[in-house]
Amino acid sequence: MLTEIKQDQLEKELQEHENVVLDFYSTECPPCEALAPKFESLATFYGEDIRFVKMFRQGNRELADKLDVKGSPTLVFFKKGKEIGERLVGGIKKADIVRNLNSMLPAEKVSDIRKKIKPVVTHTDVIVLGGGPGGLAASIYLAQAKVDTMLIDQALPGGQVTTTHQVSNYPGFIEPQQGFMLSHYMSEQAKAAGVKFKVAVDVNKVDLQNKEVLLDGYETVKAQKIIISTGASPRYLKIEGEKEYYGKGISYCATCDAKYYHDKEVVIIGGGNTAVEESELISKFASKITMIQQLPQLTANKAAQERCLADPKIDVMLEHEPRGFYKNGSDKMLVKVENLKTHEVKDIETDGVFIFVGMKPNTDYINNPIETDDWGYIKVDDEMRTSIPGVYAVGDIISKKYRQITTAVGDGTIASIACAKEVDN
């Protein structure tokens, strides 16, 4: 149903099949790993009418460059040999793929495929929504306390740690750990404890009042309690060209995309912890980095700042702000930046841009009224209870001062011990 191809085989695929969807994936790319099971399961439903192929981006760079694929994963849809619809890049939702696939087929076919999918109801004691370190710690404690626990994540477990280059401050490891390995240890520990995993699923509806979550449009999971641990996501700049060039030169994930900038020039937007720490990874590949920071100084921790300022490849432009991203017919991108002191505006030519300008809590899916602070972070009591009875929140999504792996794990521990006492099992 799903076939791996090389770049010289695409032409033949397009000649032989009217409808083709192509997945450009990379290694060490958490969003690619999260996409893989969704892509495979859709291939089983749509495989008779649409050809599903995947291609290793690093091994087929020529075609990736020709198609201007600069983010992993990227899904490209073809009809009668021509690219159609919207390209999907990065953390891709199943519903978005389904929308594109349906647009390639006649209405009767789509209706036949829908009929094959039957609704299901699943019961568990506790739903842990979000599998970052906070959610993983909570589920390990719950499962070890013999509480039936289901961990639900729209991606693979691990959260932000998965895309972190190196973690050196999580106790228990003498040497710095690669983020994805630390995530792997945590999720394997949760599996060994007996936590049930529903990962890389589309979370369509979350009813916190009734403790029900609808997955992939057909599976309703019902529980007694819910622990919310959906963390935080990168903030967007919301300026011209940012959306348009996402995946075509603009990235929010150094772990996923830094390796494509070997010997190339890169602009990093931001000057806080993430921007400065990720510049170390990007500097291993890029020939030159221009870091654009709106404040008069970098705001990362001192040690990281010192390493960044000592790196001869990194040029820091303080008190500058990006105003837009453009391309003028070539592969290069132009970043329009304003000097905040003189208001002079100039263009910087670059091969790619990484944006690290802070985080926002992942609460968009919450429709029930829940108490938050002025920035939208969920308020909890000292046992991590939210304002909704039976609903706890942990990790980066809660209103607190310090957002780290250890603090998320600590919150998860507290919530799970408190929650386990209240579960009727």
Ligand SMILES: Cc1cc2nc3c(=O)[nH]c(=O)nc-3n(C[C@H](O)[C@H](O)[C@H](O)COP(=O)(O)OP(=O)(O)OC[C@H]3O[C@@H](n4cnc5c(N)ncnc54)[C@H](O)[C@@H]3O)c2cc1C
């Ligand atoms: C680049 C970078 C480097 C960092 N370096 C360090 C470091 O060195 N040391 C340190 O201690 N901390 C570091 N941090 C911070 C640390 O990663 C976070 O504090 C920590 O991951 C928070 O854990 P969490 O469980 O609250 O949420 P997250 O890690 O954000 O995980 C949230 C999970 O919820 C899932 N999710 C989101 N929305 C939904 C939904 N609607 N339904 C289902 N699932 C959903 C996500 O897919 C994700 O898996 C770093 C962060 C970044 C971005």
